[in-house]
Amino acid sequence: MREPAGRGLGDFLRSRRERLSPETVGLPERRRRRTPGLRREEVAELAGIGIDWYVRLEQGRAGSPSTTTIDALAEALRLDATDRDHLRRLACSPAREPFVREQVSEGTRRLVEGLGAPAYVTGRRWDVLAWNAEAARLFTDFGRLGADDRNVLVYLLLTPEARRLFGDGWTDQARHATAQFRAAHDLWAPDPAFTALADRLRRGCPEFATWWERHDVLPAGSGRKRLHHPSEGPLVFEYATFQSNEDPALRLTVYSPADHTGSRPPVVF
Numbered sequence: 029m030r031e032p033a034g035r036g037l038g039d040f041l042r043s044r045r046e047r048l049s050p051e052t053v054g055l056p057e058r059r060r061r062r063t064p065g066l067r068r069e070e071v072a073e074l075a076g077i078g079i080d081w082y083v084r085l086e087q088g089r090a091g092s093p094s095t096t097t098i099d100a101l102a103e104a105l106r107l108d109a110t111d112r113d114h115l116r117r118l119a120c121s122p123a124r125e126p127f128v129r130e131q132v133s134e135g136t137r138r139l140v141e142g143l144g145a146p147a148y149v150t151g152r153r154w155d156v157l158a159w160n161a162e163a164a165r166l167f168t169d170f171g172r173l174g175a176d177d178r179n180v181l182v183y184l185l186l187t188p189e190a191r192r193l194f195g196d197g198w199t200d201q202a203r204h205a206t207a208q209f210r211a212a213h214d215l216w217a218p219d220p221a222f223t224a225l226a227d228r229l230r231r232g233c234p235e236f237a238t239w240w241e242r243h244d245v246l247p248a249g250s251g252r253k254r255l256h257h258p259s260e261g262p263l264v265f266e267y268a269t270f271q272s273n274e275d276p277a278l279r280l281t282v283y284s285p286a287d288h289t290g291s292r293p294p295v296v297f
Contacts, residue, residue: 034088036214037118042086043243044105045071053106074104093119114245118214127221129175130277132158146265146283149272152212153221154180154205157278166257166265166283167193181209181225185233195256199235206239207246214245248279252286 046065050056055070066074072082077097084090085101093101098119102112130151137158140147146166148159156170156178164170168189170178177183184190184205191198209226216222229236250268257263265283272278 034085034090036121036217037115038086038088039217040115040118040214040243040245041071041101041105044107044111045086048106053104071101071104075100077101110245110247113247114211114214121215124216124219127153127216127219129153129155130157130275132278133274136272136274136278140280143282145285148281150180150279150281152216152277153225154209154212156180163283166255166263179225181205181229185229185236193255193257194253197254201253202233202235203239203244204246206236207244208248210240210243211245211247253283
């Protein structure tokens with residue numbers, strides 16, 4: 029059974045509408061507001077679309093809006109480049125079959141296992157699908173975990189082990205990962221596999237609910253992580269994420285030790 033499209037788009041539009049005030053967009057304050065943010069009719073007016081059409085968009089009951097409408101809404105809601113891109117993805121997101129955990133080919137698995145740096149492959153839901161011994165030593169042995177626990181977000185947000193490993197930087201890392209998962213979740217809402225994972229994180233991580241309600245979104249990319257390894261002490265890694273040509277849903281993340289000068293380390297490949 030295909031999941032209906034539109035819920036992710038509606039939730040995202042509402043979250044951005046609620047962040048704005050009339051003063052921010054140059055509207056006069058006409059009367060006291062019971063809830064924060066702009067009213068639906070104000071967004072519709074700013075975007076130059078009908079209020080009934082906008083209400084249907086927020087409720088997830090409208091069809092796919094045109095590019096012109098999406099651009100007008102992005103302008104009305106004062107979206108930055110990342111949010112604009114997310115809005116466009118949501119607008120053209122098709123109805124999807126129920127999520128099925130991805131599979132990694134033997135060739136990809138052997139490639140990951142043969143890398144001399146920590147590396148792992150994740151799917152759309154951040155499930156860890158392949159990893160090497162270096163990644164197991166740095167983070168955790170994903171092989172000893174059940175399939176439901178073999179997930180970057182479950183490890184990072186729900187285990188004391190990850191909180192100790194990231195130390196003072198755990199909050200930033202966990203909030204960043206939540207925003208990346210939010211971007212994927214919106215495209216699949218309300219698929220049970222994604223909503224169940226979000227519910228599990230909400231129950232197990234006190235901070236998650238606050239970050240989730242903010243509805244921040246971020247793409248996967250590269251960066252630097254400072255770790256406090258229990259046996260190796262302080263470590264600094266730079267990481268990069270690569271999309272698979274074999275299956276665009278798969279992402280390879282590779283870690284490379286950063287030198288002490290702050291310059292970028294040699295390319296892994």
